[in-house]
Amino acid sequence: MNTRISSNSKKPPHNGTKPDKLGRKLALLQDVENLKKKLRHEENVHRALQRAFHRPLGALPRLPPYLPQYTLELVAEVAVLEEEVVRLEEKVVNFRQEAAHISSSTTPCHEHDSASKHKHSRASSQSEFDSGSSLSRIASSRKFMSLESSSKPPQNDRALAFDTERNSTSKSLPVKKHCSTEGGGDVESEANRTSQDVLNCLISIFVRMSSSRRKTMDLSSLACSKESTFRDPYFNSNELKKRDVGAYKHLYEIEARQVDQKYRANAAFLIRRLRILLDKLASLKLDGLSHHQKLAFWINIYNSCVMNGFLQEGIPESPETTVVQMQKATIRVGGFVLNALTIEHLILRLPYHLNYTCTKSTRNDEKDICRTLGLEWSEPLVTFALSSGSWSCPALRVYTASQIESELEAAKKAYLQAAVGISAASNKLVVPKLLEWYLLDFAKEMDALLDWICLQLPDELRNEAVQCLGSKDKGPVSELVEVKPYNFSFRYLVHR
Structure with a gap:
């Protein structure tokens, strides 16, 4: 069997070369565990952003609150700006339609030019006013939207170049504010x-x-x-x-x-x-x-x-x-x-x-x-x-x-601490049947599962488990581990 993991025990094995070797393995396994957690986090972020990229225009996505704060603020601002761009482009289309209607009327050229300039001046002033208002709304709503986690993820420059033809003919959809977020900040629905x-x-x-x-x-x-x-x-x-x-x-x-x-x-x-x-x-x-x-x-x-x-x-x-x-x-x-x-x-x-x-x-x-x-x-x-x-x-x-x-x-940690121990009679590591049933959820085979279990245990119990497993190096699993049979008798243990 492969060499087992170890930790800084007060009672080191007699073989002077073992502590360093087992300690290195423990450190490597801990690094692997941390990398797995980081990978799961990155996968969760990827899924959240992927869902956001495929949302309908005008519907704000839900983003996980464990993203960096500056990212949440940035995507919230992008989402508000996107909606504002669509609204302003819709106004431009309306102004063009009005201009086309005016140009087809019987108004004399000089009066038409004057009217057009007047309308253009009014439109420009109104547009500047709306843009200024929208920027103030962005500044005031940035924090609110990041707390809501309802925003569009950051996109590259090409993605930010909106399809003018699509946006110019589309209606500005109502913003749907979600009451939940992805990740540990979810509210209770x-x-x-x-x-x-x-x-x-x-x-x-x-x-x-x-x-x-x-x-x-x-x-x-x-x-x-x-x-x-x-x-x-x-x-x-x-x-x-x-x-x-x-x-x-x-x-x-x-x-x-x-x-x-x-x-x-x-x-x-x-x-x-x-x-x-x-x-x-x-x-x-x-x-x-x-x-x-x-x-x-x-x-x-x-x-x-x-x-x-x-x-x-x-x-x-x-x-x-x-x-x-x-x-x-x-x-x-x-x-x-x-x-x-x-x-x-x-x-x-x-x-x-x-x-x-x-x-x-x-x-x-x-x-x-x-x-x-x-x-x-x-x-x-x-x-x-x-x-x-x-x-x-x-x-x-x-x-x-x-x-x-x-x-x-x-x-997980509470159950393993209560359900794993050292047999008083055989000095074997005793693990619950539940872990054997779902072994492949946590490891590829029993050897790796034992390493995983040891990493989850509190320090004192971990040291005892490592010493128990290390005392019979390269032996078959049956000589190291005892699986506790599952008891189907009725009982509840309840957190209150």
């Missing part, structure tokens, strides 16, 4: 707010249905100093060497034995509110959502779909029942009736630009879902955001369009 309300309502219902007024269980209260009382979110206390599970020790736990249908009356008001919210969800208009708005929206809808299925069908009594109910759960969104598997694999995991690569056996309705509702590009980190109510699932939380990138990054 009505669809996003509704998805958040639905999921928050469902979480509150399950909390109120918990028995003995034990609404939730704070794992941090169980993380005591004694080994016998330490509670691990994904393992028995004696399976792994004790470690800090990070944010997961502060989560609330909802298990099958806690939820009782007898306590449904405690949530009667919330259940009525849920019906209203689901009706609103069914009639939503999903047009015009940005990539980040779609991403946050559909993550919340997937988690709501599964959770609502458990509410309707009852808490499953066995792992097999959990899987069946999860697959049967459906939800109506914007006129579509969708199940959880469709949302996950046709909307969230299959990007929009791949909808034409579906096999011939793919049904037309599935292709329509990809084309109409799917993301513009894939986002592997949804793996750490989707919760199907199983014991091994990542924690459940409500996602927002404005913070979706940082929220997904935090979800």
Whole structure:
């Protein structure tokens, strides 16, 4: 097996040549990770600018707020100037039509010349006044438009040379101000707010249905100093060497034995509110959502779909029942009736630009879902955001369009810190089955996946993982790694 990565450990390996070699590999892998992030950023900017180049005249595009401020200001100014040019050229056409009409009249030549000069003088004065007004509007609106991120991207000189023939015959289209932007600055659309309300309502219902007024269980209260009382979110206390599970020790736990249908009356008001919210969800208009708005929206809808299925069908009594109910759960969104598997694999995991690569056996309705509702590009980190109510699932939380990138990054790191550890019995690195299932989203093979995992871990756990992997160089993966089986028993870990 290839040499494993390392970090600055307080306990260096006995071989004096190892620390430098492993340290260099860690640094190189970190550089690769940073370059990948930079590449994703550049690809996102390219897509945003590409969409802007193909917009209809007069419609202002949405640009990502993570572009440099001077770029946003420049493209906002260009967009306003473009609209002003079209308006002024339209006036020129009108003046030419009036001049042609006057020249065809019976007015004497000297009177005609005088009238023409008078009209020309008035037109010039008016044009200068309009131009001055437009420049003041540009200066005052520059900041506003950059905040709106509704502007035309910078173009080269050739692109800025407008097609006079086209513009002279076109009407100045009304400016459409979008309420959203691409990237981390997205505002919460009505669809996003509704998805958040639905999921928050469902979480509150399950909390109120918990028995003995034990609404939730704070794992941090169980993380005591004694080994016998330490509670691990994904393992028995004696399976792994004790470690800090990070944010997961502060989560609330909802298990099958806690939820009782007898306590449904405690949530009667919330259940009525849920019906209203689901009706609103069914009639939503999903047009015009940005990539980040779609991403946050559909993550919340997937988690709501599964959770609502458990509410309707009852808490499953066995792992097999959990899987069946999860697959049967459906939800109506914007006129579509969708199940959880469709949302996950046709909307969230299959990007929009791949909808034409579906096999011939793919049904037309599935292709329509990809084309109409799917993301513009894939986002592997949804793996750490989707919760199907199983014991091994990542924690459940409500996602927002404005913070979706940082929220997904935090979800990834928190899950890996809680679900990865060192086996107490075999001294192997234990990784969750979830990562093996979606290995190709993060690496090309298991060796590379292990390197990627180590880069995501906090320093102390990373050092332990590196030492564990480096202690058996060039051995088969089975001697280094233990994959934790997936547990389908019902449970929710909830951020509150």
